[in-house]
Every structure is written in C-alpha cells, then in structure tokens.
Amino acid sequence: MAALPIQRLTPYQRPFTFVGVDYLGPVEVTIGRRAEKRWIVVFTCLVVRAIHLEVAHSLNTQSCLMAIRRFTCRRGSVAEYFSDNGTNFRAASKEIQQLYRDVQKACAEELTDARTQWHFNPPAAPHMGGVWERMVRTVKEVMSALNDGRRLTEEILQTTLCEAEDMINSRPLVFAPQESPLPALTPNTFLRGSSPNEPQEVVVPTNVAHALRDSYKRSQLLADEMWKRWIREYVPSINSRTKWFTETRPLQKGDLVYVVEGDRRKSWMRGVIEKPIMSSDGRVRQAIVRTNSGTYKRPVAKLAVLEIAEGNADPVKGAGTGLRVGDCCGSQPPGL
Structure with a gap:
C-alpha cells in the first residue's frame, strides 16, 4: 500500500x-x-x-x-x-x-x-x-x-x-473512553476551538494587564495542545495497513493486460501497456493502456496482466500471480 x-x-x-x-x-x-x-x-x-x-x-x-x-x-x-x-x-x-x-x-x-x-x-x-x-x-x-x-x-x-x-x-475522531478526563477530539474542536458537548461556561471579563501579558501565549498553548492530541491519538489510527502487503512485479511497457471494468469477465477489454506512470515513492500505480477502442489511463488495481511468455517478461520470483492487486486478486482472466 x-x-x-x-x-x-x-x-x-x-x-x-x-x-x-x-x-x-x-x-x-x-x-x-x-x-x-x-x-x-x-x-x-x-x-x-x-x-x-x-x-x-x-x-x-x-x-x-x-x-x-x-x-x-x-x-x-x-x-x-x-x-x-x-x-x-x-x-x-x-x-x-x-x-x-x-x-x-x-x-x-x-x-x-x-x-x-x-x-x-x-x-x-x-x-x-x-x-x-x-x-x-x-x-x-x-x-x-x-x-x-x-x-x-x-x-x-x-x-x-x-x-x-x-x-x-461533532463525531469523535478516535475512541474516547467514558472515564477519560479529556473531551473527545472532534472536527468541531478545530473549527470552533471547543467541543459542542462541553458546557457553556460564563466567561469572566479579562483584566487588561493580564491579557497583554499572557493571554496570547495561552491561546497558542491551547491550540498547540489540540494538535498534539491529534498527532498522538488520531494519526496512529489512520496509518494501519489492511491489504496489498505482498510484492508483485511492476507493470512494464508492452505488457498485455485485461482492463477490468464491470463484473462480466468476458466483456473486459484487452490492451497493451503504453506507459507505466511512476508515483513519488517509486511504485507504478497508474498506467496508460492502448486498446482497440482507444487509449485510457487506469490504476493498476484495474489491470490484470496476462502471463504470456511471448508478450510479458517473466514475473519476479516469489511475486505470486501476474494479476494486479485490488479486486482482481485470486481470479484468473478468461481464456487461460
């Protein structure tokens, strides 16, 4: 992933x-x-x-x-x-x-x-x-x-x-136990500066001398504390990996593929990889495919590689099947 x-x-x-x-x-x-x-x-x-x-x-x-x-x-x-x-x-x-x-x-x-x-x-x-x-x-x-x-x-x-x-x-971004002293972190916490479920307290008028001395720093400290909680509680929850763990041979120019569109495999178009598109991390996740009906840009999750010796290079050892990751995994193209 x-x-x-x-x-x-x-x-x-x-x-x-x-x-x-x-x-x-x-x-x-x-x-x-x-x-x-x-x-x-x-x-x-x-x-x-x-x-x-x-x-x-x-x-x-x-x-x-x-x-x-x-x-x-x-x-x-x-x-x-x-x-x-x-x-x-x-x-x-x-x-x-x-x-x-x-x-x-x-x-x-x-x-x-x-x-x-x-x-x-x-x-x-x-x-x-x-x-x-x-x-x-x-x-x-x-x-x-x-x-x-x-x-x-x-x-x-x-x-x-x-x-x-x-x-x-107002929904919580992460699980918040009832015994936690801190209010749940919600999108409104960042939009409004407070949770809508918190009680509305009466604000005491601020002394001018105190306001000039430390109110700005205190407001910045409270804002920083919200972001620290975001980094500590929310970021780890979105960084999990649920699929696409195994290594597969990246698409190469000239590979014969099926363009996976719809549930009927017999209607899948066959095409040739014209240009693999490299992402910033060095992985091929998109490609330009030439078919009988035109040239299309598709993600590799929608391209099933045909393992034909004359057309495609030998897969990397241990890479598994030539099918791309995504909803094509575990299936075989028609006619093979």
Missing part, C-alpha cells in the same frame, strides 16, 4: 487547507408547483476530517465555481484540491487557474501568492479518493435519518444540510 499523502499528515494548519471535493445527488426540491433537481457539493478537510456542504443548482462549471466561491468565503482559501475526473471539476480548475493569472496581472505584488493546486485521481479509481467518498456516504446516511418523508423546499434543504454538517463535524 502507498504511504499516506503529506496532505493528510500536516498538523498546525488551518482546517480546509487541503480539501477533497465530490458531488452527491440529485435531490428534488419543490418550487411552487414544479420539482427541480439540486446537487450537494461535499468539501472534506483531509487533515481534521471536517466537512462543509454547499448546494449546486446544476452540474455545469459556473455552478461548481459559485459553490467553491461560497465555500472559500466562509472557510478561507484552499492550498490544494483533490477530486475525481468529473468534467465540471476539470473546467473549474482551468477557470480558477486563469482567474489567478488575471489576479496576478492586475494586483501584482499584493496577490502574488494566490494559487490553488488541483489534483485529479485517474479514471475508474474510486479507492484513491476514499477519504472523501466515505464522507459522502456519511452525509447520505445522516440525510436519510433526517428525512421525514415530506417534500423538500429550498429552505428545508439548506437547514437539513446545516444540521447534517454539524452532526458529522
């Missing part, structure tokens, strides 16, 4: 510095006597696992950009976005880049650092975006629990999304 990306293990950052984006829906809302479709844009913080929900009125680029703009105005600018290969996300990325180019030309020195990077997963690789795909499922479950069976209006939908957002951001 690949190591966790640095964007998930960077403490002492403002929430929503690194964000995963995905769509959910459509959801029907009633406007007067007609029904219209709405989509929900799910923004997931990759570090503290907080979410932010926005309503998109369509799946075009303009609606996506407006949802991103509303999110940015409320949560602050984002350093890096991560998403799947949706066409609306690709277009939004291009327009944001052009927007920042225009900003740089017009505002020169003031906004020279206004840049946002956008990373796309390869097609047919939902497991590479599991960190936000799991949150999409959680939002669906919470919304189904809040559904009373009546028709939704725009106002009810907005209120339901706020309720769902607050419920999900």
Whole structure:
C-alpha cells in the first residue's frame, strides 16, 4: 500500500487547507408547483476530517465555481484540491487557474501568492479518493435519518444540510473512553476551538494587564495542545495497513493486460501497456493502456496482466500471480 499523502499528515494548519471535493445527488426540491433537481457539493478537510456542504443548482462549471466561491468565503482559501475526473471539476480548475493569472496581472505584488493546486485521481479509481467518498456516504446516511418523508423546499434543504454538517463535524475522531478526563477530539474542536458537548461556561471579563501579558501565549498553548492530541491519538489510527502487503512485479511497457471494468469477465477489454506512470515513492500505480477502442489511463488495481511468455517478461520470483492487486486478486482472466 502507498504511504499516506503529506496532505493528510500536516498538523498546525488551518482546517480546509487541503480539501477533497465530490458531488452527491440529485435531490428534488419543490418550487411552487414544479420539482427541480439540486446537487450537494461535499468539501472534506483531509487533515481534521471536517466537512462543509454547499448546494449546486446544476452540474455545469459556473455552478461548481459559485459553490467553491461560497465555500472559500466562509472557510478561507484552499492550498490544494483533490477530486475525481468529473468534467465540471476539470473546467473549474482551468477557470480558477486563469482567474489567478488575471489576479496576478492586475494586483501584482499584493496577490502574488494566490494559487490553488488541483489534483485529479485517474479514471475508474474510486479507492484513491476514499477519504472523501466515505464522507459522502456519511452525509447520505445522516440525510436519510433526517428525512421525514415530506417534500423538500429550498429552505428545508439548506437547514437539513446545516444540521447534517454539524452532526458529522461533532463525531469523535478516535475512541474516547467514558472515564477519560479529556473531551473527545472532534472536527468541531478545530473549527470552533471547543467541543459542542462541553458546557457553556460564563466567561469572566479579562483584566487588561493580564491579557497583554499572557493571554496570547495561552491561546497558542491551547491550540498547540489540540494538535498534539491529534498527532498522538488520531494519526496512529489512520496509518494501519489492511491489504496489498505482498510484492508483485511492476507493470512494464508492452505488457498485455485485461482492463477490468464491470463484473462480466468476458466483456473486459484487452490492451497493451503504453506507459507505466511512476508515483513519488517509486511504485507504478497508474498506467496508460492502448486498446482497440482507444487509449485510457487506469490504476493498476484495474489491470490484470496476462502471463504470456511471448508478450510479458517473466514475473519476479516469489511475486505470486501476474494479476494486479485490488479486486482482481485470486481470479484468473478468461481464456487461460
């Protein structure tokens, strides 16, 4: 398995510095006597696992950009976005880049650092975006629990999304025993500075002399303590490895493969590896495949290698079968 990306293990950052984006829906809302479709844009913080929900009125680029703009105005600018290969996300990325180019030309020195990077997963690789795909499922479950069976209006939908957002951001990130003196660490701990389950205490007015002397340092100390707990309690829980332990021969140019799409093996396309794509840790996890119907970019988890002596090199000793890791393991391609 690949190591966790640095964007998930960077403490002492403002929430929503690194964000995963995905769509959910459509959801029907009633406007007067007609029904219209709405989509929900799910923004997931990759570090503290907080979410932010926005309503998109369509799946075009303009609606996506407006949802991103509303999110940015409320949560602050984002350093890096991560998403799947949706066409609306690709277009939004291009327009944001052009927007920042225009900003740089017009505002020169003031906004020279206004840049946002956008990373796309390869097609047919939902497991590479599991960190936000799991949150999409959680939002669906919470919304189904809040559904009373009546028709939704725009106002009810907005209120339901706020309720769902607050419920999900109040969940504990790690197991917290009842006898623990510390409150559970939740995404709202980082968003609000305190857990929503803590009692609201009356704040005593602060002496001006004391405030000037040590209040800032104390606020920084409390913020550092939250991140220390995040490093101590949360990070070890996400660094476990559950599969893909054994070593396999990496894909090479010229390998004959089946492109695994769907459950029917007889419908799998055959292709040839045109270019293996090396990741930052030296592993091949994506490849360009040439088939009769065109050239595709696919993850190695969706490529099953044909062990044919004339076409493929001999597998590494002890590497096991030539099938790729993922849902192809343990199966044999048709015709062998």
